[in-house]
């Protein structure tokens with residue numbers, strides 16, 4: 001079918017997104033065609049434009065945070081049918097590999113190929129200007145229709161509104177799970193969240209669910225600091241120096257129990273800051289993507305070992321899509337997870353470059369592309 005999509009022809013060159021006609025093939029074996037309601041704009045999409053995540057291939061159809069309705073199923077599709085409402089997970093889960101069987105489906109072997117430039121079977125479903133286009137995360141939600149692998153699709157109840165559901169494709173579980181699963185926040189903990197955008201704001205919600213006593217957010221943008229209080233932050237400061245002072249007061253100089261890094265682009269400085277904010281025996285969670293070629297961090301290894309701290313990486317906030325997508329929609333319906341409030345502004349697909357400019361300027365918690373007919 002012919003539709004439109006936002007394509008990066010030269011990833012890594014900050015060329016911006018070109019909204020143009022694309023051709024989608026019909027779904028093949030174990031694939032479905034989904035008509036999207038909306039797509040969130042995650043900072044990870046920007047990394048392929050800036051080159052912080054160098055792809056080594058192009059063109060790419062961006063977007064990996066979507067929800068919609070199944071409109072066509074390919075051969076061998078048993079789990080969902082036409083008319084089902086689904087969230088598209090930015091990480092697939094095959095259900096059969098060792099990692100899936102071990103209950104860590106965010107580490108599914110299929111995940112290794114999500115930025116490989118093809119559908120899981122190594123061919124293209126998307127075409128533009130007469131050539132194949134690779135998808136972001138096997139998806140490409142910057143188009144009103146997506147041919148998605150069944151392993152990336154999670155069915156949700158039809159009474160779950162689709163626009164907030166789209167954020168459960170990446171940012172919400174990544175932030176929420178960073179706090180709940182990766183940091184293993186405990187009752188009464190003092191927690192610091194560094195950077196409260198679309199991911200970090202959900203880390204704040206996760207910290208609140210776990211019963212943290214103090215949730216200190218650090219963000220240079222005043223509006224983010226204000227909004228963070230509605231999501232459960234107890235304190236908000238603009239920079240590292242203010243955070244150090246506050247945490248020292250709160251903890252009698254001991255340091256925070258858990259520190260989560262959810263800034264737009266990670267680097268050595270933020271990891272060092274997180275380390276300084278963390279108490280002995282505490283946990284630092286690194287959720288943010290750093291530029292792939294960033295290899296060095298100044299780290300006092302002796303003190304690190306003797307401090308008993310843990311530096312924990314996390315993919316998808318260590319959530320498992322088939323378990324946590326239904327859990328998060330349920331929490332939303334029970335009024336225990338804010339999703340609508342994450343959406344600062346909606347955009348039409350043709351205004352996608354404005355949406356990215358707003359993200360970089362710190363204007364949005366989440367910008368969302370809305371598709372109409």
Ligand SMILES: NC(=O)c1ccc[n+]([C@@H]2O[C@H](COP(=O)([O-])OP(=O)(O)OC[C@H]3O[C@@H](n4cnc5c(N)ncnc54)[C@H](O)[C@@H]3O)[C@@H](O)[C@H]2O)c1
Pocket residue numbers: 041042043044047170171174194195196197198199200218219220221224262263264265266270286287288289290314315316317359362364365
């Ligand atoms: N690990 C994963 O599986 C995973 C999944 C999704 C996103 N990510 C990554 O998470 C990061 C956050 O994504 P997002 O969509 O929330 O980005 P975003 O741009 O919406 O939010 C980033 C926030 O960090 C703030 N910030 C920037 N520098 C800061 C600093 N030095 N101190 C404190 N705050 C600072 C910004 O003002 C902004 O509010 C990105 O690097 C993204 O690629 C990782």
Ligand SMILES: [Zn+2]
Pocket residue numbers: 042043044045064065090170171
């Ligand atoms: Zn994302």
Ligand SMILES: [Zn+2]
Pocket residue numbers: 093094095096097098099100101105107108109110
């Ligand atoms: Zn698997």
